[in-house]
Amino acid sequence: MKLSDLGEHGLLARIRDRVPPSPPDVLVGIGDDAAVVTTARNEQTVMTTDALVEGIHFDRRWSTPADVGHKALAVNLSDLAAMGATPRWVLLSLVLPDSWPLADVEALLDGFVAAAERERVSLAGGNVTRTPGPLVVNVTAVGGVRPRRVLLRSTGRPGDAVYLSGTIGAAAAGLEMLRAGALDENDADAMDCVARHRRPEARVRLGRALAQARAARATMDASDGLADALRQIAAASGCGVVVDAAALPIAPGARAWWTARGTDPIAAAIAGGDDYELVFTVPRTGNGRLRNVRRQVADPPITRIATLTKDRALLVERAGATSELSGGYEHFRIG
Amino acid sequence: MKLSDLGEHGLLARIRDRVPPSPPDVLVGIGDDAAVVTTARNEQTVMTTDALVEGIHFDRRWSTPADVGHKALAVNLSDLAAMGATPRWVLLSLVLPDSWPLADVEALLDGFVAAAERERVSLAGGNVTRTPGPLVVNVTAVGGVRPRRVLLRSTGRPGDAVYLSGTIGAAAAGLEMLRAGALDENDADAMDCVARHRRPEARVRLGRALAQARAARATMDASDGLADALRQIAAASGCGVVVDAAALPIAPGARAWWTARGTDPIAAAIAGGDDYELVFTVPRTGNGRLRNVRRQVADPPITRIATLTKDRALLVERAGATSELSGGYEHFRIG
Numbered sequence: 001m002k003l004s005d006l007g008e009h010g011l012l013a014r015i016r017d018r019v020p021p022s023p024p025d026v027l028v029g030i031g032d033d034a035a036v037v038t039t040a041r042n043e044q045t046v047m048t049t050d051a052l053v054e055g056i057h058f059d060r061r062w063s064t065p066a067d068v069g070h071k072a073l074a075v076n077l078s079d080l081a082a083m084g085a086t087p088r089w090v091l092l093s094l095v096l097p098d099s100w101p102l103a104d105v106e107a108l109l110d111g112f113v114a115a116a117e118r119e120r121v122s123l124a125g126g127n128v129t130r131t132p133g134p135l136v137v138n139v140t141a142v143g144g145v146r147p148r149r150v151l152l153r154s155t156g157r158p159g160d161a162v163y164l165s166g167t168i169g170a171a172a173a174g175l176e177m178l179r180a181g182a183l184d185e186n187d188a189d190a191m192d193c194v195a196r197h198r199r200p201e202a203r204v205r206l207g208r209a210l211a212q213a214r215a216a217r218a219t220m221d222a223s224d225g226l227a228d229a230l231r232q233i234a235a236a237s238g239c240g241v242v243v244d245a246a247a248l249p250i251a252p253g254a255r256a257w258w259t260a261r262g263t264d265p266i267a268a269a270i271a272g273g274d275d276y277e278l279v280f281t282v283p284r285t286g287n288g289r290l291r292n293v294r295r296q297v298a299d300p301p302i303t304r305i306a307t308l309t310k311d312r313a314l315l316v317e318r319a320g321a322t323s324e325l326s327g328g329y330e331h332f333r334i335g
Numbered sequence: 336m337k338l339s340d341l342g343e344h345g346l347l348a349r350i351r352d353r354v355p356p357s358p359p360d361v362l363v364g365i366g367d368d369a370a371v372v373t374t375a376r377n378e379q380t381v382m383t384t385d386a387l388v389e390g391i392h393f394d395r396r397w398s399t400p401a402d403v404g405h406k407a408l409a410v411n412l413s414d415l416a417a418m419g420a421t422p423r424w425v426l427l428s429l430v431l432p433d434s435w436p437l438a439d440v441e442a443l444l445d446g447f448v449a450a451a452e453r454e455r456v457s458l459a460g461g462n463v464t465r466t467p468g469p470l471v472v473n474v475t476a477v478g479g480v481r482p483r484r485v486l487l488r489s490t491g492r493p494g495d496a497v498y499l500s501g502t503i504g505a506a507a508a509g510l511e512m513l514r515a516g517a518l519d520e521n522d523a524d525a526m527d528c529v530a531r532h533r534r535p536e537a538r539v540r541l542g543r544a545l546a547q548a549r550a551a552r553a554t555m556d557a558s559d560g561l562a563d564a565l566r567q568i569a570a571a572s573g574c575g576v577v578v579d580a581a582a583l584p585i586a587p588g589a590r591a592w593w594t595a596r597g598t599d600p601i602a603a604a605i606a607g608g609d610d611y612e613l614v615f616t617v618p619r620t621g622n623g624r625l626r627n628v629r630r631q632v633a634d635p636p637i638t639r640i641a642t643l644t645k646d647r648a649l650l651v652e653r654a655g656a657t658s659e660l661s662g663g664y665e666h667f668r669i670g
Contacts, residue, residue, distance in 0.1 A: 033417035034383035048369035082368035133468020140475040
């Protein structure tokens with residue numbers, strides 16, 4: 001069935017049918033002019049909004065509608081994770097081309113709702129409208145954080161160790177593999193890269209644990225690439241940074257892909273992007289707290305990759321040589 | 336300057352420069368992964384999201400970028416007004432074609448920020464991304480309402496009087512005038528219609544007053560047309576409705592426009608759409624409370640236009656004859 005035959009009210013009814021019942025903190029869910037929720041006592045409210053655009057952030061040849069739904073949620077939850085917040089509610093704004101079949105809209109919604117249920121986030125409201133252009137999925141995610149626990153970008157200090165969760169490079173390499181049409185389904189490392197492009201996971205548990213344990217100082221997600229995250233943290237904190245290239249946890253599939261193509265895996269992984277990992281700084285006195293976090297959240301692993309410096313330069317140290325940190329400043333690039 | 340020459344970080348810096356300083360309830364504003372705000376004690380949080388799409392909700396031939404910024408805020412605040420909430424913070428997600436000149440993006444932002452300042456709403460965060468398609472402006476508005484004061488659609492009862500704020504038909508007629516290229520700048524009534532299409536005003540003060548005084552029962556905004564609002568309130572409340580056609584406050588410019596073209600002004604105004612007026616029901620015992628609201632909020636005027644009925648039919652009474660309420664069920668129409 002085409003959307004234009006269904007009508008907005010018909011579509012909204014279909015959407016409502018696919019959304020699980022609201023938890024008690026949602027007083028008014030989908031179906032009124034706005035959603036009404038109760039925020040927890042003694043929590044500040046954290047909110048973010050982000051859009052996925054067809055042809056910019058995903059390509060329907062390589063991502064299913066359910067992948068798109070999953071990713072639209074994940075990129076927003078990643079922003080909450082980077083603040084140390086617990087995600088609670090989301091609003092979903094779908095800007096739909098008339099040509100999208102209803103079944104695809106339903107699949108997108110199912111992917112979104114399944115990811116939301118895993119993360120215990122409630123779809124509290126949203127909007128649908130049509131467009132003469134490409135699909136846009138705009139999500140607003142709202143969460144809570146206890147006072148004085150929020151993780152900012154600006155709180156790094158010279159001497160802080162810089163950590164990275166998980167691995168980098170996977171999503172960027174995965175997208176290259178899809179574009180090249182060179183996918184070996186028996187290569188688990190390569191398939192992991194593709195999965196990381198299609199269905200990233202936000203580091204919600206890690207962000208919350210870092211905030212609650214007060215283990216991290218400056219924190220940001222690496223959605224626009226590791227170089228961008230380091231640059232932003234350093235700039236906001238008034239520091240420089242020295243990256244230890246040998247320490248970078250590059251995803252095995254990405255390393256193999258780039259190495260086979262004569263591309264420097266370290267440079268490619270640093271520029272990267274679309275890795276929803278957390279970059280955070282830990283003061284010299286913070287190792288005990290960090291150990292507690294590691295005990296609570298074993299997955300993803302975290303790796304020390306850099307040090308903040310008083311000197312404002314942004315540097316990469318590699319085999320004894322030092323070069324400037326490049327990448328992360330693309331022109332009006334994907335968000 | 337073109338956006339593609341500026342880069343995302345450059346654009347974000349330009350945006351930040353145009354946004355006034357945050358009030359104290361914004362703990363973290365634009366520039367981190369997410370915004371952090373403190374909600375007032377003893378308030379529930381009300382949130383809504385809505386998108387304007389170029390070619391669907393506005394046409395650049397007839398609306399300036401500043402008009403689009405203004406309207407993107409207004410349509411969201413109207414949803415909060417319909418819940419009786421006080422708007423506090425907004426998130427702005429801009430999905431920008433590369434071809435948009437920077438000056439137009441800045442003008443859009445200025446229109447948005449000017450409207451936000453008038454309504455005392457703070458732009459706490461947002462996102463920019465590019466698109467190969469038309470401009471999309473997605474806004475999320477967040478506000479507060481005291482417990483047991485929220486205005487729903489579902490709380491109407493048979494016998495309730497139905498009121499409408501302001502006038503209807505202006506925005507729909509104004510759009511027709513623009514499309515026809517038949518604009519008389521000396522005709523104040525016609526120019527009012529055009530202004531109502533370009534720069535609608537949300538009925539924030541009225542919605543809040545109705546909620547605080549507990550004067551309204553079921554409430555909704557008429558953004559998708561009066562017929563749609565009446566249909567939704569009646570369905571959610573399990574009632575029918577009888578509209579008194581003679582009582583409808585049709586905007587003078589709209590009435591003149593349609594009459595001159597042989598269109599029935601009543602039918603056109605009921606189907607209408609894009610009127611950000613409030614439709615609300617008042618119980619028989621509620622006249623004293625309504626008088627208090629009228630004393631507090633003299634503008635817009637409110638007019639009794641209908642009565643909720645036990646019988647579920649949706650009817651229009653006109654010159655002694657009764658017909659079915661039509662309109663408000665367009666196919667996947669503008670949101």
